[in-house]
Amino acid sequence: MTWKWVKWPVYHLCVAALAILMLYPVLWMLFSSFKESRTIFSTSGRLFPAEWIWNNYVTGWQGISGYSFGRYIYNSLVLVVIATIGAVISSSLVAFGFARLKFVGRNLWFALMMVTLMLPHDVVLVPQYIIFTKLGWLNTILPIVVPAFFGMPFFIFLMIQFIRTIPSELDEAATIDGCGKFRLYLQIIMPLLKSSLATAAIFSFYWRWEDLLGPVLYLNSPEKYTVSMALKMFLDSESTSNWGGMFAMSIVSLVPVILVFFLFQKQIVEGMSTSGLKG
Amino acid sequence: MTGYAFISPFIIGFLAFTLIPMFVSLYLSFTSYNLFTPPRWVGLDNFEKMFTADPKYWNSVKVTFLYVVIGVPFRLMFALFIAMLLNTKSRMVGTYRTLYYLPSIIGGSVAVSIMWRNIFSNEGVINTLLGALGAQPVQWFGDPNAALVMLIALSVWQFGSSMLIFLAGLKNIPYEMYEASSVDGAGPVRKFFSITLPLLSPIILFNLIMQTISAFMTFVPAYIISKGEGGPMDGTMLYSLYLFRQAFMFNNMGYASAMAWVMLIMIAILTAVLFMTSKFWVFYETERGR
Numbered sequence: 001m002t003w004k005w006v007k008w009p010v011y012h013l014c015v016a017a018l019a020i021l022m023l024y025p026v027l028w029m030l031f032s033s034f035k036e037s038r039t040i041f042s043t044s045g046r047l048f049p050a051e052w053i054w055n056n057y058v059t060g061w062q063g064i065s066g067y068s069f070g071r072y073i074y075n076s077l078v079l080v081v082i083a084t085i086g087a088v089i090s091s092s093l094v095a096f097g098f099a100r101l102k103f104v105g106r107n108l109w110f111a112l113m114m115v116t117l118m119l120p121h122d123v124v125l126v127p128q129y130i131i132f133t134k135l136g137w138l139n140t141i142l143p144i145v146v147p148a149f150f151g152m153p154f155f156i157f158l159m160i161q162f163i164r165t166i167p168s169e170l171d172e173a174a175t176i177d178g179c180g181k182f183r184l185y186l187q188i189i190m191p192l193l194k195s196s197l198a199t200a201a202i203f204s205f206y207w208r209w210e211d212l213l214g215p216v217l218y219l220n221s222p223e224k225y226t227v228s229m230a231l232k233m234f235l236d237s238e239s240t241s242n243w244g245g246m247f248a249m250s251i252v253s254l255v256p257v258i259l260v261f262f263l264f265q266k267q268i269v270e271g272m273s274t275s276g277l278k279g
Numbered sequence: 280m281t282g283y284a285f286i287s288p289f290i291i292g293f294l295a296f297t298l299i300p301m302f303v304s305l306y307l308s309f310t311s312y313n314l315f316t317p318p319r320w321v322g323l324d325n326f327e328k329m330f331t332a333d334p335k336y337w338n339s340v341k342v343t344f345l346y347v348v349i350g351v352p353f354r355l356m357f358a359l360f361i362a363m364l365l366n367t368k369s370r371m372v373g374t375y376r377t378l379y380y381l382p383s384i385i386g387g388s389v390a391v392s393i394m395w396r397n398i399f400s401n402e403g404v405i406n407t408l409l410g411a412l413g414a415q416p417v418q419w420f421g422d423p424n425a426a427l428v429m430l431i432a433l434s435v436w437q438f439g440s441s442m443l444i445f446l447a448g449l450k451n452i453p454y455e456m457y458e459a460s461s462v463d464g465a466g467p468v469r470k471f472f473s474i475t476l477p478l479l480s481p482i483i484l485f486n487l488i489m490q491t492i493s494a495f496m497t498f499v500p501a502y503i504i505s506k507g508e509g510g511p512m513d514g515t516m517l518y519s520l521y522l523f524r525q526a527f528m529f530n531n532m533g534y535a536s537a538m539a540w541v542m543l544i545m546i547a548i549l550t551a552v553l554f555m556t557s558k559f560w561v562f563y564e565t566e567r568g569r
Contacts, residue, residue: 012371015364019378022436026382028404029394041400045407090288097285109286116297120496120546122522122539126307126532127300130314150292181281210387212499217527231389235396235506243397250390261384265377268384269443 026254033057033247040243056244060252064233065222069249072230076209079141079226084204086149088197094151095159096185100171117153129217139221144214148204155200158271162196163189199271202264209257227253308537313530325537336538338513339521342427346517347494350431355486358438362445363475376446383439392433392503399429423514426505430515433500441486448482449475477562484557488550495546498523518542 020027027047032040033056035049043050063069097103098110132143166189174188190197212228219225225233231253234246261268283290308325310318329336361379365372385391398404399419406416419425456474465473476483498519501509509516509524522542526535 008369011367012369015371015375018361018364019375022379022382025394025398025404025436026385026391028398029390032397041402044398044402044404045411090292094286094289097282101282101285103280103282106282109290112293113289116293118492118550119297120492120539120542122496122519123304123543124297124300125522125539126526126536127303128296129526130303130532131300133314147292147296149288150296151286151289153289156289181285185285206384207387210385210389210499212389212502213523228389231393232503235389235393235503246393247397250393253390254385254388257385257388258381261381262377269376269380 029247030251033244033251035244037241037244040247053244056248057252059242060234060245060248062245064230064237065225067222067225069227069230069252071223072225072227073252075224076226076228079144080205080208082141083145083148083208084201086145087152087155087204088200090149090151091155091200092159092190092193092197093185095156095163096189098156099160099163100168100184100189101181113153113156117157132218137218139219139224141219141224143218144208144211152200152204155204158200159193159196162193166192195267198264199267202260202268203271205260206257304536304539307533308540310533312532314532315530318533321533325534326541328534329537329541335513335516335521339509339516339518342514342516343495343518345427346431346434346497347491350434351487351490351494353431353435354438354490355441355483357435358441358486359445359479359483361438362442362449365442365446366449376443379442380439383437386433386437386439387499389499389503392500395429395433395500396504420511423512426511426514430500430504430517433504434494434497441490444482444486445479448479452478480561481563484553484561488553491549491553492546495542495549 024047028044031047031049032044034052034054035043035056036051036053037056039050061069063071098106098113128143132138135142137143137146170188171184174184179188210228211226212232215226215229216232219229222233231246231250234242234249307318309320309322311321311324312318365375365379382391399406401416401418401420403419405419409416417425419429452475456478457470460470460474496519497517501515501517501520502523505511505515505520507520507524509520518538519542522535522538525531525538
């Protein structure tokens with residue numbers, strides 16, 4: 001009888017302790033952002049600051065290279081929003097085509113899409129850079145956002161899987177009523193696809209927000225830098241030892257990510273367990 | 280033809296951003312090209328240099344293989360362990376699942392790489408902890424092996440997505456199978472090896488392939504942790520980082536393209552090997568009722 005009583009508390013204690021251990025680095029950064037820069041490392045064994053310094057957020061927000069951190073957040077947001085809209089719309093169009101329409105060569109294109117999904121990005125990195133340079137797109141967000149408008153294989157795959165669960169009788173009924181293919185996509189399938197569109201949008205948000213390679217390659221004036229690039233600049237100017245400011249802005253950069261995560265966690269966790277192709 | 284209208288964004292994008300660039304990359308891999316003067320055909324020189332005259336290249340291959348071969352199994356074992364821990368009917372499981380997944384969702388960000396760099400710094404949390412345990416502090420940025428361990432630790436820490444996939448797989452194993460084996464007197468270890476592992480093996484294969492491919496292409500953590508230099512002593516010079524440096528620091532576009540193609544071939548071989556060995560250890564449900 002004793003084991004049953006002991007088992008659950010012990011279980012929860014262990015799992016919770018392990019979870020805290022896992023999250024400790026994040027907590028450490030969070031609380032370090034409230035410590036005085038000079039004391040962050042001398043007190044790294046202690047989690048909580050002796051004295052709460054809010055000033056790190058002020059100095060960090062002043063940014064680097066003459067632009068405030070708000071500027072970098074704005075740049076990131078513009079990029080993320082445009083790319084996400086493009087990715088979601090184009091991917092859903094393509095997914096509808098693959099899942100609901102029969103045409104010669106469909107299997108071939110589908111196979112090509114699946115291969116693209118696994119293709120290491122490094123193979124196209126250099127030629128893409130050359131192409132975008134020749135187009136004069138350097139130092140604009142075009143190389144980063146334009147490709148999103150041509151469908152992202154991961155999202156296309158995600159949506160195809162979802163559309164397949166929608167009964168095809170729906171299509172037939174709509175077609176008999178005189179509904180064309182585009183209206184079928186727009187008015188019948190799209191509304192049913194909402195949760196899938198949301199999942200794609202969330203992941204698009206994450207990857208764009210966190211993307212570093214795109215900005216490193218294509219953006220070269222600080223006024224256009226994204227949050228990732230701003231953090232990288234903080235790191236590069238480590239000699240100034242504005243540790244507190246750097247940690248504070250690191251936390252700020254994570255706020256939208258964590259916020260979206262907790263708002264949509266059910267959707268994200270489900271989407272991940274069923275497809276699980278990334279991360 | 281309407282079908283083509285719908286998938287045309289993909290077709291155009293595929294041609295413009297994947298297929299044509301791949302041909303360009305293939306061509307460039309046989310040239311010497313620095314962006315400013317036209318590419319000059321050099322035949323197999325890039326490959327020859329890579330395999331025979333560039334110790335840094337071999338070092339990046341070695342570091343990447345260590346990173347993949349050590350990191351991925353650890354990551355998956357950890358993921359499976361936590362998934363099994365969370366495969367209970369407790370009401371808190373949803374919360375735990377979220378907490379354990381959180382590091383993976385923020386994992387790709389620069390902020391997390393910066394944090395990692397700092398908890399491993401000389402006076403960072405890890406060394407303070409080691410000190411408290413009576414161990415010598417480790418110079419994580421002074422020793423190439425220690426630096427690689429730090430990088431692997433970061434990848435293991437982000438086991439969340441594999442965990443979720445394992446969790447979904449574990450939920451599909453019928454509870455009756457465990458009950459039946461209990462009746463037959465099987466202990467937990469026996470149950471793990473004769474029920475859980477075989478029934479989970481297709482998912483293990485899936486995770487293994489996806490994680491191997493993505494680990495092979497890891498870039499951001501190595502770039503941030505080493506401030507783009509792959510140090511100390513090239514200890515964190517992952518393949519992608521070395522390729523990036525060849526292309527965009529030294530303007531060796533031809534050499535970088537050759538590296539990219541070798542990477543593609545290596546990934547293809549690795550994936551093929553995993554698939555081929557899988558028939559010896561992956562257990563498909565359909566075979567069960569034989």
